[in-house]
Amino acid sequence: MEELLNQWLWQEDYWLPSGITWKDLDEGSVEGGRYPLPRDLLITLPLALGFIALRIVFERVVALPLSRMMGVSDRIRARAPAIPKLEAFYMQKNNHYMQGELLGLAKHCGLTPRQIQNWLRLRRNQDRPSNTKKFCEASWRFVFYLIAFAAGLAALIATPWFWDHRECWRGYPRQPLADTHYWYYMLELSFYWSLLLCVSVDVKRKDFREQIIHHIATIVLMGFSYSGNYVRVGTLVMLVHDSSDFLLESAKMFNYAGWRRTCDTLFVVFAVVFLVTRLVIFPCQVVYSTLVVSVDFLQIFPGYYFFNGLLLVLQALHVFWAYLILRMLYKFIFLGKVERDERSDEEDEEEEEEEEEEGDCTEGEPCWEEKKKGMLNSRLVSLANNCVLNNLTHQRRNMNSKLPKAR
Template identity: 30%
Template sequence: MPSTEAFPLLSSTDKLAPRQHNVEQPRIRRRSSGLGGEIRAGDTSAPALATLDVRPPSPGTIKVSRAPSCYNMVTRAEDKQAQNDSYRKKPFSKRRKAKSLFVKWKRYALKHTWVTPLILIGVFLALFAINPTESNPIHHFIFLSYKLPAEPGAPVHYGKGWWDFAFVAFYIVVLSFTREFIMQQWLRPMARKSGLKSRAKQSRFMEQMYTAIYFGVLGPCGLYVMSRTPVWYFNTRGMYEGFPHKTHEADFKFYYLFQAAYWAQQALVLSLGMEKPRKDYKELVGHHITTLFLIGLSYRCHFTYMGLAVYITHDISDFFLATSKTLNYLDHPLVGPYFGFFIVAWCYLRHYLNLRILWSEFNEFKTVGPYELNWETEQYKCDLSHWISTFLLASLQGLNIFWLYYILRIAYRFLFYNVAEDDRSDNDENELAEEQRLDALSRSGVDAAAGPKVLLNGSPVQENGKENGKENGNENGKANGKANGKANGTTKVQTDGLTNRKTTTRKASRKV
């Protein structure tokens, strides 16, 4: 009676048909544009739902983090197939139908992330259309609240109150729709036409291009609003004269709350944690927390003129930062000179002007305007508000200096070494390089995502291999492809065209 092996030879591959796998592999660096790397600075890197990898895995997909045994992978795949077969045998029911519809809707909503916020906007507009008057509570979500009576010929002013939170919440949904729709329907086709084939690079392009569009519109709007206030042009004394500033014109209040909705929407998406954190993730989160505290406290304590100045300095500098990153992704020949122009704009707006605002906390905060704490008259310009606002502005300036260091380091390496890679961008660089490698393999006809593939002594087992071993290059029918007829060999698992370390070594107890 012939002896049997503890681990039979894999001479048949009927059970090892290639399936799609998501496999994490060592990455290589990307070489892109004149800057040579990602511009990892600033607060324009918050992701969007359209660029987050939140798609559910396809049926039969096996997530492999290390090189597993080929037997385990076959077993898992067979179990998954058996589970799917058992589902098909179950009788049809209303519950299964509802679940199927929900799954289909979930997949559609994840693919078209702008549909859900659009539906919510439609619901609010429909509810308002039933009674389009100020008595309708939905009016507070869509339009400004607390309108004050105005004298003839004088501009209308608006007060502040709790319904302003409803206004911000509604426009968080509006901004979510506009961001996802513009990125998916306009910017992704634009990225493809620009020659960006990597999906990761398309996502970065879409995020920065949308940021450039948003601040390209809101930046001039902020300057217009400032021109109608005593703060023009960054007049720090006007921030404290006539304090407290309890009421504002419609354009001022709309701009201030709309900007609050933008930063709240950015922080909300960032807090979902659906994207792998980047190297400056902590700094980006800290920036958003500081910004939201500044917006909320300045609005509640009537330091809105100071908040307006901070808004504008960050909006315009973010526009130049986003456009600089966009040119970098496109490998544009002007990326070098434009990056130099961006550094000048960054230093002027985020450091010179913001340091002037911070310095006014020490030489004008106490001397210009009233200085007392009175809860009844909402007079909050006192020692407590002085140190809170100073701390928040100083924290914001510290984050800007942190990013300035990396910006100047990129410029230094570019000027003196013709290399401007930022080691804080390894994650993004590797993602782009990996997708570029996979794209190149697909164009050359190599299926890089068909793994894992089983190798016997370095020879791949073909999908339709014959039991006599001829499909593995063995004319004499021996499984190891050697003339000595021995079946001892090494089993390896190859994924994405790369052979991992030796996983299983066995010795046969009989000859084939």
């Protein structure tokens, strides 16, 4: 199996510079560590499953009580009436259906298409994630990113390539791998595997596709950089990304808890750190080192273009997210507050849907929400009428009691 992988997947001519083979790096222990090999990446899959299990325990034992302590409250949503045919249609189609399908469904259910649309809106709102779920997810990522950044900084601050990026390529590819850098790589890669495996159950945000591209590009980039022994520059890439991620997750936590001032302050700090690290340090230092400085130490080979291409994909995503962040900073500076996260989850559209529900209710076709409002309004009117009648009766009794005295 290993020979087959080496022949088709781990081709030396593609992954390594000319004149270097996997046997040259497969020397076991060397002074100062050992050489990285592609088979080391197999440990990331069981570690990813371990991260998922640890996350479940963390969210139930730590994050959930913490959300209650911080005052996280969930929105109370009206539940759609239990209609088995509509439930089956929703589970099959969700939000992807044609107008003709609604007409056919209306005949079977005895409802109008407008009523079915309103029922589907209520049903979709039931599936929207609560603030507690979003808080638990953000707290899990916050804890990991904070620990990863602190551990990565402690492991790299004493290395020569942290201060001089030319050291990333001096002696390449025979660069020993320390145990701390090995585990830093494996744990980071395993964590991104766990994010990719849980993407279907996590809160779906407006930049869902960009997140998928980011996770895949990160996993491929980390796997390729480890196999080709680009570990030194790879650790710098991970440290740059972790430096701002924990700030974003902490701002989300305070946002879900309703701590607006703390959220706005953390978001401004995150925006500054993100713009500096992702638009200045990453392209001007890291990408410049891989594109230009590396040519002084090695001959260009196919893996050189693949590695730098993935880095440029990440940079394009950084530009996209920087645009969203700058929009929010504009709102903060000129409107006085951060109204909402531009890459927040799809629940932000719920208010718009509720407004559409009110506008869609026409005479003769009352919707579910309108029925509830009508019942509430009728009760308020009857209560007000009772209060008025009671006041009038009470005044008449007082007048009747005062008339004999006046006489």
